[in-house]
Amino acid sequence: METPLNIIVCIKRTPDTETRIRIAEGDAEIDPAGVKFIVSPYDEFAVENALRAKEAAGEGTVRVLTLGDASSKETLRAALAMGADAGTLLEGRVSQDGLATAKALAAEVEGDDAELVLLGVKAADDDQQQVGPMLATLLGRPCVTAVSSFTVENGVAVCQREVEGGTEVVEVPLPAVLTITKGPFDPRYASLKGIMAAKKKPIEEKPAVDLEHRLEVVRLSPPPERPEGRIVGEGADAAPELARLLREEARVL
Amino acid sequence: MSNVLVVTEGRDGTLRGVTNELLTAARGVASELGGEVDALTIGGAMPEGADGLGGWGAARVRVLADEAFAAYSGERWAAAVAEVVREGGYAVVLFGATSEGRDLAPRVAALLDVPLAGDVTGITVEEGTPLFTRPVYSGKAIATVRPTASPALATLRPNAFQASESEAAGTVETLSVTPSDAPTATLREFKAAAGDLDVAEASIVVSGGRGMKDPEAWSVLESLRDAIGSDLAALGASRAVVDAGWRPHGEQVGQTGKTVAPRLYFAIGISGAVQHLAGMRSAGTIVAINKDPDAPIFQVADYGIVGDLFEVVPRLTEEIRALRADS
Numbered sequence: 001m002e003t004p005l006n007i008i009v010c011i012k013r014t015p016d017t018e019t020r021i022r023i024a025e026g027d028a029e030i031d032p033a034g035v036k037f038i039v040s041p042y043d044e045f046a047v048e049n050a051l052r053a054k055e056a057a058g059e060g061t062v063r064v065l066t067l068g069d070a071s072s073k074e075t076l077r078a079a080l081a082m083g084a085d086a087g088t089l090l091e092g093r094v095s096q097d098g099l100a101t102a103k104a105l106a107a108e109v110e111g112d113d114a115e116l117v118l119l120g121v122k123a124a125d126d127d128q129q130q131v132g133p134m135l136a137t138l139l140g141r142p143c144v145t146a147v148s149s150f151t152v153e154n155g156v157a158v159c160q161r162e163v164e165g166g167t168e169v170v171e172v173p174l175p176a177v178l179t180i181t182k183g184p185f186d187p188r189y190a191s192l193k194g195i196m197a198a199k200k201k202p203i204e205e206k207p208a209v210d211l212e213h214r215l216e217v218v219r220l221s222p223p224p225e226r227p228e229g230r231i232v233g234e235g236a237d238a239a240p241e242l243a244r245l246l247r248e249e250a251r252v253l
Numbered sequence: 254m255s256n257v258l259v260v261t262e263g264r265d266g267t268l269r270g271v272t273n274e275l276l277t278a279a280r281g282v283a284s285e286l287g288g289e290v291d292a293l294t295i296g297g298a299m300p301e302g303a304d305g306l307g308g309w310g311a312a313r314v315r316v317l318a319d320e321a322f323a324a325y326s327g328e329r330w331a332a333a334v335a336e337v338v339r340e341g342g343y344a345v346v347l348f349g350a351t352s353e354g355r356d357l358a359p360r361v362a363a364l365l366d367v368p369l370a371g372d373v374t375g376i377t378v379e380e381g382t383p384l385f386t387r388p389v390y391s392g393k394a395i396a397t398v399r400p401t402a403s404p405a406l407a408t409l410r411p412n413a414f415q416a417s418e419s420e421a422a423g424t425v426e427t428l429s430v431t432p433s434d435a436p437t438a439t440l441r442e443f444k445a446a447a448g449d450l451d452v453a454e455a456s457i458v459v460s461g462g463r464g465m466k467d468p469e470a471w472s473v474l475e476s477l478r479d480a481i482g483s484d485l486a487a488l489g490a491s492r493a494v495v496d497a498g499w500r501p502h503g504e505q506v507g508q509t510g511k512t513v514a515p516r517l518y519f520a521i522g523i524s525g526a527v528q529h530l531a532g533m534r535s536a537g538t539i540v541a542i543n544k545d546p547d548a549p550i551f552q553v554a555d556y557g558i559v560g561d562l563f564e565v566v567p568r569l570t571e572e573i574r575a576l577r578a579d580s
């Protein structure tokens with residue numbers, strides 16, 4: 001209750017999951033025209049968990065950190081409106097090479113005395129599921145992935161983890177890195193007051209360290225078309241035919 | 254060197270099915286590169302069945318068995334795997350995109366200072382380097398990526414590669430690596446979920462959504478799962494019913510749940526929102542049962558029945574039970 005808790009949350013600007021994706025000419029990128037961008041959904045869960053941990057500690061700061069271009073300031077503002085205290089934009093290129101991202105974030109986190117660094121378990125765009133444990137490894141800090149909720153007690157984070165076959169409770173000594181997945185707490189909505197307050201909160205901008213990108217996108221293509229499906233029939237009477245098709249045509253039963 | 258290392262996955266002393274898929278994929282890559290496949294097991298002891306991995310194409314089964322590795326520790330295991338990779342001079346290292354593999358592989362990549370392709374669903378080899386295909390933007394596009402550093406690391410999505418048997422010498426050798434003493438997390442408690450099979454590992458998934466109306470109604474889906482066989486099939490759920498507290502988080506399929514690629518997926522009383530599709534659109538065959546003929550799920554389904562699930566599913570369960578009794 002007495003010791004302040006300082007937390008850094010790494011957040012990424014990604015297209016809204018509802019958005020239609022069009023591949024831009026050159027087949028290497030998406031066409032950003034008309035795409036609505038949001039805070040990557042798991043990163044919102046991470047911000048929510050950070051705010052709750054700070055509230056539980058009674059004292060501390062939540063700083064949001066992003067690697068991106070100037071448009072990512074909007075992403076930082078959205079997290080500030082939720083209640084984060086300060087934001088940092090590392091200006092640099094983002095690619096599918098999560099290690100390049102992790103190195104840029106590590107250079108910034110290294111000198112900070114935050115007890116916890118939170119990330120999303122995966123980003124909604126490139127879905128690499130890797131930046132968190134990479135960042136932890138670069139920093140030499142322990143890491144727990146896929147945490148659905150946690151509490152902090154006496155220099156230890158007690159984490160609930162969802163894994164195949166069940167849930168785990170693991171303890172990790174601080175400072176530590178956690179990747180957050182969906183859990184019992186939905187991200188709070190920014191209140192009007194929060195949005196107004198966010199405008200006055202500090203956002204620091206600086207260039208990211210030099211990054212080498214070593215995972216080249218050779219091409220981006222639309223997903224393979226699924227063969228045209230068919231309605232087997234209506235109501236229970238269609239069930240025998242469906243069972244037959246699954247066995248004889250699709251050969252999956 | 255042009256050898257491929259597969260980091261096997263075990264649980265409770267036995268190997269998981271994804272291991273055979275990894276070995277099958279590795280064989281394809283190794284034959285293109287002109288190398289061989291090694292399988293690495295880590296744990297307190299050699300997992301059951303590891304000496305049979307030659308039957309899936311492992312030329313060598315390398316066993317790291319030490320009390321220090323009995324419990325999973327990302328930090329400790331990664332340091333050990335990185336050392337094995339460095340010393341073995343592998344060209345490609347493959348992990349399962351499971352909870353464990355997704356935890357382990359990025360750390361190994363960071364220790365080796367090489368990039369990692371995550372949640373890969375296809376591999377080809379061009380000019381001696383592997384190209385990985387991976388769904389991005391929740392499956393709305395497929396990226397083909399090429400690592401420009403060696404070794405090439407990837408995690409492979411369970412069920413995306415069909416396992417097939419093969420013969421290799423499969424010699425078994427034991428390794429020893431000094432465990433790192435880096436700070437690490439400690440497991441305090443494990444609560445097993447009901448059912449042995451996780452939705453992300455099952456080859457058939459029976460998922461229910463808000464159309465189920467009531468958590469009690471899941472007995473209808475349990476009967477269907479049992480008729481198929483609970484060794485093959487697992488239950489899944491939409492977010493709507495997880496949020497309602499009807500089903501556990503571990504069953505949620507979709508953008509903020511698990512990504513699954515079973516050979517057969519039943520979407521029952523699920524409308525087919527984009528965030529749900531994100532988790533299951535790479536399933537082999539999709540079946541939708543929904544009373545609304547305009548539900549978007551029918552656009553991705555291979556087979557659909559329009560109707561009341563409380564009438565359709567019990568009938569389908571009977572039919573499947575009869576089919577299986579015949580064979």
Ligand SMILES: Cc1cc2nc3c(=O)[nH]c(=O)nc-3n(C[C@H](O)[C@H](O)[C@H](O)COP(=O)(O)OP(=O)(O)OC[C@H]3O[C@@H](n4cnc5c(N)ncnc54)[C@H](O)[C@@H]3O)c2cc1C
Nearest residue numbers: 462463464491492493507508509510522523524528544562
């Ligand atoms: C950021 C974000 C992330 C999300 N992540 C996920 C995710 O990971 N997974 C996920 O599933 N959703 C996710 N969602 C939610 C998603 O948008 C949908 O709200 C959700 O998938 C709807 O669940 P449902 O299909 O069960 O319910 P509904 O959309 O309410 O559909 C119920 C369906 O049941 C049918 N039905 C009703 N009664 C019967 C009957 N008697 N017989 C047959 N059919 C019947 C109806 O026709 C309807 O189609 C996410 C949303 C957001 C914004």
Ligand SMILES: Nc1ncnc2c1ncn2[C@@H]1O[C@H](COP(=O)(O)O)[C@@H](O)[C@H]1O
Nearest residue numbers: 010066067119120122123128129130131
């Ligand atoms: N450009 C970025 N800036 C800040 N954080 C990022 C960035 N990219 C990824 N992350 C963090 O890493 C998590 C996992 O991303 P990924 O490994 O790309 O799936 C995300 O949920 C974010 O928390």
